[in-house]
Every structure is written in structure tokens, then in C-alpha cells.
Amino acid sequence: MSSTAEPATSRPERTWLVSEHLDDVLGRIRPLDPIELRLLDAQGCILVEDVTVPVALPPFDNSSMDGYAVRVADVAGASEEFPAVLTVIGDIAAGSGQLPRVGPGQAARIMTGAPLPPGAETIVPVEWTDGGTGGGPASGMHAHSTAPEGASGEVRVHRPAAVRAHVRAKGSDVGAGELALHAGTVLGPPQISLLAAIGRGTVRVRPRPRVVVMSTGSELIPPGQPLGPGQIHDSNSFTLAAAAQDAGAIAYRVGAVTDDAATLRATIEDQLIRADLLVTSGGVSVGAYDVVKEALTSMGGDTDSVEFRKLAMQPGKPQGFGFVGDSDGGRDRAPLLALPGNPVSAYVSFELFVRPVIRTMMGIEPVHRRVISAVCPEGVESSLPGRRQFLRGRYDADAGSVTPVGGAGSHLVRALAHANALIVLPEETTELEPGGMVDVVLLD
């Protein structure tokens, strides 16, 4: 709560361009130190080591089919009319460590993935045989538990097989000592698959930043609870936590903090232990209850403490940025971005400033959303001079066009929910002719 009736400042404040603010923020953000993480915790992160293959993949010659491991000469010239009749010496299941030697006139029944036994030169799929039944071509094998006799007796082979047919050679995927993944690779499911396959339980990556999100305002009630007079539901802490997760961060959503500077300071201090980045919403304008400004201004003192500024943009004019926590640069020091409370302002500010911060911390390129040029058939009647306007729009990729959704008001959350893009109208633009071209920030 403000303790003074005077305006916070009486001298004219400088207005920052969007690009100046962004440069200042990103210029002071460093990628997080790499750590060793388990594979699924490393998903979406960037690898900081070259990973080499310790043992060949596959680690041994193995069958790619359920069938019989045989000698080539024994099945040469075989046909359904004149089958090669071989003695079945046993089963080799995937995972078998003990392998029988296949001699002349013999066959070992083998399963997909099982090691090629010594003496065998090729694999005959079960469909090319009678499956040991003495009848016509088999369509498959009976389960060993119900038909154990399949591992013995005789098998009639109906077709010849070339040397090493249906054999997956040791190292045919990747050889021992070869590079599996190079540093700088972002780990998606296929990369995690490879790491697991070569036996890596953990990898060295830049971690996802832990982002603490808190909204401020005594009027805020959690969704799911009824509203009293003058109250509204807290949407920003959900928006920003969801956006942080979408950008790749681990988000911790702290519910709304009341408009009391001491409470907010205590909450921030409590949260620092788990924060690589803090994001607040609300309380940064010029009102008497603008608690973030009040709390953080008096928390400062050192050179990089939170500074509040006005940006030449709409929505998102008032912004705060700086560092909070141990001023000696200890572990509990983290950057904080204070975003304006209007819901659309908070979201647009996140997209423009916080998302690039998260991606910079993760070391992942590109840090910015994709910007493309599109035609705007409707045009825009008016845009504030001197401010870069970010209107919500629906971009149609097929038509290469964008249409504004809702108006410029920074409380219009339904329109935001139906938008998939931001239409950018530069500072000097005051209107856009129908059919004019605009830059569009794609949100998905």
C-alpha cells in the first residue's frame, strides 16, 4: 500500500522502445549452468556434451524375424514341394545368453531380437516353413507354454535363404566409439530413444529454468471460488504459468499476493530458493496500491535491482526488470520481470520478454517467436502514435492473411483466447489501409 500522496516521481520519465527494453533484459540474462539430468528430466533441453556410443548398436548379430536359424547350404533349392527337412535343436528367445551351435541339417527356432547362434548363417522366417507341424506353410508359432514341442522335432523349410538374410548385424545402427549426438542437440523423443538405447541413464544438459509466477492484487480470487463485490478471478498466474511451461520452463504458480508490500517482499524471499526467474503481474503502474513497485523499489539498493520503466508499446506499457535476492551474487539471486496486471498486457509482455529470457537460460534457439509478413484485408482504423501496438489476430496460413480479433483493450481475454497471432503496428503507424501488409508474431 502506498504511504505517500505524492506521485512517485515528478520528473519526466524516459520512454523505452520495445527493442531497447528487450536488449537490456537479454543482455543481462545468462544461460543456466549445465547439470546432469535423467533422460526424461532432460526432455526439451539442450545437450552440452558430445555423446559417443560405448558399445555397438545392436551389440550383437540378431534376428529380425521369428523363424529358424539355419545353414545356407541346408536350405538351398528348398521348395514347398521339396522342402528341406531339418532337426530342431531348441529355442533361442530374445535375451538368451546360452546359444546352441547349429550344425549341418539342424535348425534352431529363433525369435525376433535373439542373438544369431554359432554355426547358423541365415534366418528363415516361420512363414517360409511348416512351423514343425508337418502341414502347409505356417502363419506363426504357437506359444512355447502351450506347445513346448515346437522347440524340438523337425521343421520343413519351403524356401531358400541368402547368407545373413533377416540378420541385423552388430553395429549396423551405430558403431562403438562413434558420435551418437553432438553438443547443442535439443533432446526430443527420438534423441532420448537413442540415448536410452546406448545405455545412457543421465546426460549433461542446460536445465529448464524454474520460474516462479505470482500475481498481485487484493481483488483476486482463485478460479473455482465464488466472487464477492469488486472481486475478480486471478487469471494471470495461470496464464503466465502455462506460458512459462509452454516456453520450456518448470513453472511454480504462487497464488495471488495481496496489495501489501511487506507480504509481497516476504513471499519473494520465500520463493527465491526455488527460482531461476521470478515473474509478477500487476502493481506496476502509477496507482496508490501498486504493490510490486513499492515492494521492489525498497528491496533494491544495489546496481541491478528492479527498475520500473514505461515502454512505447500497447499493451504492456509499464514494466519492471532487475534482480532480487542476495546482492553478493549468491545462489539466491534471480532476475525478476514485473509485468503489468491487465491480462492481455501480462500475456503479451510474457511473449515478448519472458519467453526469450527462458529460452536464453535454456540456451535454445530461436529465442523469439516466429515473425512473418501477412496481408490484413480489413486494415486497422487507428493505432496509438508513438507506441508499438500488438493487436490480437487470427492468421490464416493458406491465405497468408491476418484478421484482428477483438479491439485494442488490454482486458479482452476472450479475443486473446481466439487469437493465434499478434499483429504488430510500428510506433509511427496510426492506421493500416485495408489490404496493407503487417508483421505478425505467430503464437503457435
Ligand SMILES: Nc1nc2c(c(=O)[nH]1)N[C@H]1C(S)=C(S)[C@@H](COP(=O)(O)OP(=O)(O)OC[C@H]3O[C@@H](n4cnc5c(N)ncnc54)[C@H](O)[C@@H]3O)O[C@H]1N2
Ligand atoms: N493513471 C494511469 N493509470 C494507468 C496507467 C497509466 O499510465 N496511468 N497505465 C495503465 C496501463 S497501460 C496498465 S497495463 C495498467 C497496469 O497496471 P498494474 O500493473 O498496476 O496492474 P493492476 O492495477 O494491478 O491491474 C490492472 C488490471 O488488471 C487486473 N488484474 C490484475 N491482476 C490480475 C490477475 N492476476 N488476473 C486477472 N486480472 C488481473 C486488475 O484487476 C485491473 O483491472 O495500469 C493502467 N493504469
Ligand code: MOO
Ligand atoms: O499498456 Mo497497458 O499494458 O495497455 O494495458
